[in-house]
Amino acid sequence: MLDFGLVLLGRTIEYFPYSLLSFRRLGEEGIGRDRAMGRGRFVVKAVYALPGWSEEPAAVVYEGEKDDLALANAGTVGARR
Numbered sequence: 001m002l003d004f005g006l007v008l009l010g011r012t013i014e015y016f017p018y019s020l021l022s023f024r025r026l027g028e029e030g031i032g033r034d035r036a037m038g039r040g041r042f043v044v045k046a047v048y049a050l051p052g053w054s055e056e057p058a059a060v061v062y063e064g065e066k067d068d069l070a071l072a073n074a075g076t077v078g079a080r081r
Contacts, residue, residue: 002042005050017069020047020062 008016023044030040047062062069 016061016071020044020069 006019008019027042027044029035030038031042032040034040043064044062045064046060048058049061050058061071
């Protein structure tokens with residue numbers, strides 16, 4: 001399992017779909033020196049928008065099984081809805 005964080009600030013949030021597409025493609029191609037042998041492949045299962053300084057729970061932004069992208073759930077760091 002590969003678990004990592006990515007912080008997008010300001011207008012870079014608008015480009016998140018391109019980042020997601022890149023990570024999905026990277027998973028298909030594989031990472032590492034043995035990727036030519038079919039190793040290092042992964043699937044993006046889900047993406048969550050963390051609440052920042054608010055007390056709201058993390059919101060699901062992308063669900064891999066449904067291939068559903070819900071950018072409206074991303075919000076803004078520390079913002080209250």
